[in-house]
Amino acid sequence: QTKIDMTIFHAEGAPWTPTEKWWAQEVEKATEGRVKVQLHFGGSLVPLNETLRAVRNGAVPAGLLSSAAAAGQLRYLGYTEALTGVPTDTGKLVASLNELRPVLEKNMAEQGLVYLWSQPAGELISLCRNKFLKSPADWKGTKVRTAGRWQSEQIKAVGASPQALDPSEIYLALQNGTVDCTLSVGILAPSLKLEQVAPKVTFLRQSNNLSLFVMNKDAWAKISPKDQEAIKRVSMEADKRAAQAVADAQAAGEAFFKKAQADNTYKLSDAEAEQLRKDFAAALKPLDGESGEVGKQVKAVLDKHR
Amino acid sequence: MEPLSFLPFFALLLVLLATGTPVAVATGLAASLGALVFIGQGALTQLGVLLFAQASNFVLLMVPLFILMGEALGATRIGRDLFTAAQIWLGRVPGALPIGTIFSCAGFAAVCGSSPVTAATIGSVAVPEMMRKGYAPRLAFGVTAAGGTLGILIPPSVSLILYGIITETSIGALFMAGIGPGLMLVTLLSLTVFYLIWRNPGLAPARSAPIDTSERWTSLKSVIPVSLLVVAVLGSIYTGIATATEAAAVGAFGALLIAFLLGSLKREVMRRILDNTARTTAMFVLLVATGLFSAFVLSRLGIPQATAQAIVGLDVPPWGVMIAINVLLVGLGMFLDPMSILVIVVPVLFPAVVQLGYDPVWFGILVTLQIEIAAISPPVGFNLFVLRTVVADARMADIIRGGLIFVAPLLVGIAILMIWPDVALFLPRMMDLK
Amino acid sequence: MRRFHAFVEAVNGWFLTFSGVAVLLVLVGILWEIVSRNVFGLPTSWALDASRFALVFIFFLALAPALQSGSHVAVDILYEYLPAGPKRAMQIVALLLVVGFALLLLWYVWQETYEAFLYDGSFTATIPVKMKTIYWVGPLGVVQFLLTAVSLLLRSLQADPLARRQAVPERPARGTT
Numbered sequence: 001q002t003k004i005d006m007t008i009f010h011a012e013g014a015p016w017t018p019t020e021k022w023w024a025q026e027v028e029k030a031t032e033g034r035v036k037v038q039l040h041f042g043g044s045l046v047p048l049n050e051t052l053r054a055v056r057n058g059a060v061p062a063g064l065l066s067s068a069a070a071a072g073q074l075r076y077l078g079y080t081e082a083l084t085g086v087p088t089d090t091g092k093l094v095a096s097l098n099e100l101r102p103v104l105e106k107n108m109a110e111q112g113l114v115y116l117w118s119q120p121a122g123e124l125i126s127l128c129r130n131k132f133l134k135s136p137a138d139w140k141g142t143k144v145r146t147a148g149r150w151q152s153e154q155i156k157a158v159g160a161s162p163q164a165l166d167p168s169e170i171y172l173a174l175q176n177g178t179v180d181c182t183l184s185v186g187i188l189a190p191s192l193k194l195e196q197v198a199p200k201v202t203f204l205r206q207s208n209n210l211s212l213f214v215m216n217k218d219a220w221a222k223i224s225p226k227d228q229e230a231i232k233r234v235s236m237e238a239d240k241r242a243a244q245a246v247a248d249a250q251a252a253g254e255a256f257f258k259k260a261q262a263d264n265t266y267k268l269s270d271a272e273a274e275q276l277r278k279d280f281a282a283a284l285k286p287l288d289g290e291s292g293e294v295g296k297q298v299k300a301v302l303d304k305h306r
Numbered sequence: 307m308e309p310l311s312f313l314p315f316f317a318l319l320l321v322l323l324a325t326g327t328p329v330a331v332a333t334g335l336a337a338s339l340g341a342l343v344f345i346g347q348g349a350l351t352q353l354g355v356l357l358f359a360q361a362s363n364f365v366l367l368m369v370p371l372f373i374l375m376g377e378a379l380g381a382t383r384i385g386r387d388l389f390t391a392a393q394i395w396l397g398r399v400p401g402a403l404p405i406g407t408i409f410s411c412a413g414f415a416a417v418c419g420s421s422p423v424t425a426a427t428i429g430s431v432a433v434p435e436m437m438r439k440g441y442a443p444r445l446a447f448g449v450t451a452a453g454g455t456l457g458i459l460i461p462p463s464v465s466l467i468l469y470g471i472i473t474e475t476s477i478g479a480l481f482m483a484g485i486g487p488g489l490m491l492v493t494l495l496s497l498t499v500f501y502l503i504w505r506n507p508g509l510a511p512a513r514s515a516p517i518d519t520s521e522r523w524t525s526l527k528s529v530i531p532v533s534l535l536v537v538a539v540l541g542s543i544y545t546g547i548a549t550a551t552e553a554a555a556v557g558a559f560g561a562l563l564i565a566f567l568l569g570s571l572k573r574e575v576m577r578r579i580l581d582n583t584a585r586t587t588a589m590f591v592l593l594v595a596t597g598l599f600s601a602f603v604l605s606r607l608g609i610p611q612a613t614a615q616a617i618v619g620l621d622v623p624p625w626g627v628m629i630a631i632n633v634l635l636v637g638l639g640m641f642l643d644p645m646s647i648l649v650i651v652v653p654v655l656f657p658a659v660v661q662l663g664y665d666p667v668w669f670g671i672l673v674t675l676q677i678e679i680a681a682i683s684p685p686v687g688f689n690l691f692v693l694r695t696v697v698a699d700a701r702m703a704d705i706i707r708g709g710l711i712f713v714a715p716l717l718v719g720i721a722i723l724m725i726w727p728d729v730a731l732f733l734p735r736m737m738d739l740k
Numbered sequence: 741m742r743r744f745h746a747f748v749e750a751v752n753g754w755f756l757t758f759s760g761v762a763v764l765l766v767l768v769g770i771l772w773e774i775v776s777r778n779v780f781g782l783p784t785s786w787a788l789d790a791s792r793f794a795l796v797f798i799f800f801l802a803l804a805p806a807l808q809s810g811s812h813v814a815v816d817i818l819y820e821y822l823p824a825g826p827k828r829a830m831q832i833v834a835l836l837l838v839v840g841f842a843l844l845l846l847w848y849v850w851q852e853t854y855e856a857f858l859y860d861g862s863f864t865a866t867i868p869v870k871m872k873t874i875y876w877v878g879p880l881g882v883v884q885f886l887l888t889a890v891s892l893l894l895r896s897l898q899a900d901p902l903a904r905r906q907a908v909p910e911r912p913a914r915g916t917t
């Protein structure tokens with residue numbers, strides 16, 4: 001029996017967990033118990049930003065990579081990190097993941113990684129102290145907490161001031177007005193309780209930060225070809241389930257905010273969402289140059305399914 | 307993994323520590339050996355990963371800044387002035403000087419994040435003064451060693467930062483949670499002094515003469531810089547001017563400014579301040595990295611998880627488990643230094659404590675009280691060693707006896723915290739940090 | 741031999757100076773961020789990340805000087821109570837362990853640095869900074885840590901009283917908690 005310790009940065013209570021547990025269970029079933037996956041949540045094994053290196057050099061056999069945390073090293077992940085990167089529609093998302101699979105498998109192999117499947121973060125929301133972010137005029141001059149390089153570039157492109165903050169500092173910074181707004185993932189936001197200090201919630205209808213499950217190539221090589229096939233099959237099924245689970249959690253998250261603070265939520269209209277998408281996309285120009293041939297392939301697939 | 311399989315690891319660690327090799331080295335070596343034998347060479351690469359990761363960890367930026375703040379103030383006469391002020395104001399109270407020592411330690415603790423630095427700064431003035439005025443040496447040493455431990459309970463606190471990093475608990479909430487227990491400890495330590503003198507009047511000299519009130523008010527001038535600094539640090543956070551990390555920079559800048567205005571910031575002093583800050587930071591980061599590495603190895607072996615399961619599965623009520631954990635920590639604290647307890651023991655116990663339903667912030671304060679005991683309990687007690695080096699002709703026997711006496715109020719403090727968790731949790735809850 | 745010791749000490753002096761300057765730069769950088777954001781309404785996107793990278797320099801450059809001055813916390817209670825003979829033996833064992841640890845550290849820090857150059861990655865940060873522009877200081881600092889450990893070990897083998905004095909702090913406050 002092969003035991004695979006898998007490091008996952010998000011908490012066990014997060015909305016992504018059920019699909020991950022399902023995957024682990026199915027892998028064990030499909031390999032008739034020869035491969036057992038042990039999930040370690042909350043970054044208890046390896047912190048978010050070190051996951052790529054830890055899996056690559058074999059400190060842990062498998063892990064969940066956040067595009068935002070890995071894009072510094074796998075530059076083409078800038079496209080899946082970026083706001084509006086992957087499609088928001090469930091069907092289109094799954095189609096694009098299927099088409100991305102060979103590209104990711106090939107290029108990750110060069111870094112000693114085996115690509116398994118992806119977990120979307122769900123749509124973006126903004127939580128602000130005292131305004132909705134409907135139009136460019138609302139963004140202008142607003143201090144917005146952001147993470148990662150491309151998010152910062154995109155925030156600048158709409159005229160706001162990006163502010164880097166450690167996650168542990170967001171609550172206090174919003175409470176005291178050090179920043180005006182923070183961006184968050186809609187399905188995670190209810191558990192963060194940020195609406196207590198930033199009650200104005202805008203549903204921005206943009207996707208954000210894909211996360212990818214990867215395995216160390218030596219750990220993968222210890223699994224028989226037959227079991228490898230089985231794991232891949234389960235992984236492709238997981239892509240679909242994850243997309244659906246996130247869509248469901250999203251609807252629940254939206255309902256939560258609308259119920260908790262009806263007058264304090266706003267959902268962008270189609271036209272507003274499209275305008276924001278264009279503005280965000282324009283900021284990614286430098287990425288086209290930096291991310292090379294693979295970046296072009298990734299961009300082409302994502303553009304096709306938009 | 308068996309729940310008790312961390313015992314060989316601890317045993318190896320104790321052997322390595324006994325040679326007097328640095329704690330970070332012993333931790334790193336023991337964990338590397340564990341990784342090599344039980345997991346494989348790949349796991350060792352995490353040592354390099356963690357070293358760079360922690361050296362560029364955003365949260366750790368607070369460490370050099372808070373150390374700089376304490377070092378800068380330590381170079382001034384503020385510690386001495388605080389003690390003089392406390393002494394003047396408490397002139398007619400029995401045990402005025404020891405109580406004054408406790409209050410000066412509390413004041414200095416509000417701007418310094420370290421317990422030996424607090425003990426050394428106040429102790430170098432207070433202990434000789436107390437002995438000169440006729441207080442028993444063991445009382446003088448004990449009260450200073452114990453008062454120094456306020457340095458890590460009253461924010462800022464480097465050990466709360468370390469706990470926050472290791473357990474991923476909000477450092478802002480931990481800082482706020484330290485204030486209540488810090489004030490409680492000031493009270494408990496003062497009551498201990500009263501009690502000791504009441505039981506044995508020979509410990510203290512006869513009362514001194516009343517002090518002129520005009521001198522009283524001028525003595526307060528010394529409290530002003532410290533108060534201003536506390537207001538600047540907390541104020542910059544709560545007005546939204548700065549984040550918690552940035553506030554540490556405000557504090558460090560303020561402390562340097564005060565040192566400059568008081569004329570203490572000569573060139574060579576500035577150099578010493580920076581040298582000490584850099585060295586202490588290096589020590590701290592290495593300790594965090596090797597501690598997290600050993601936590602990683604233990605975690606990959608499933609040891610904390612198995613321990614948690616075993617503990618939670620015991621047919622004992624949660625408070626019984628907590629008492630057992632406290633007894634264990636007091637025992638370990640005799641031999642281990644505060645840092646080792648934080649980096650080695652906490653990762654093993656933390657999952658169990660959380661599973662039992664206890665609050666991570668509350669446990670952080672409990673552990674801090676425990677490592678305060680560790681700092682003053684013989685045979686290995688940092689604050690005791692510090693006092694021996696700052697006070698000329700100090701007898702280790704006096705210092706150890708003094709330290710032992712003051713373990714009692716700290717144990718009472720732990721009992722109070724166990725019975726009324728709100729002593730710690732009230733403030734963070736009120737400020738919406740929970 | 742004397743020249744080796746002198747060299748190690750001199751390098752530690754320079755490293756410590758650089759490290760201290762980096763501390764000041766962090767202070768200035770963060771203060772600038774506060775002023776820039778509150779006075780001019782323009783948060784800098786670089787100050788916090790630049791400070792994080794400065795911390796890498798502070799750490800690796802001060803690692804060896806901290807060893808030389810005995811700033812790395814140790815539990816030396818048993819040591820203190822030993823008679824002179826075993827005391828020296830114990831000191832040699834302790835320093836051998838430090839040398840061993842330094843070698844281990846050097847290998848894995850080197851590997852990380854090598855990978856930073858090999859894969860040419862950037863930090864997860866708001867400003868695009870290549871890891872290799874920062875990581876090179878790692879092996880440098882650890883090599884000096886190793887040399888310092890060897891220097892202390894040689895001194896201890898020769899029963900040079902300096903060995904112990906050096907492993908004892910210059911100021912009373914050891915450690916931080």
Ligand code: NA
Pocket residue numbers: 414415416417418419420456457458459460461462463
């Ligand atoms: Na403090």
Ligand code: NA
Pocket residue numbers: 639640641642679680681682683684685686687688
């Ligand atoms: Na102790």
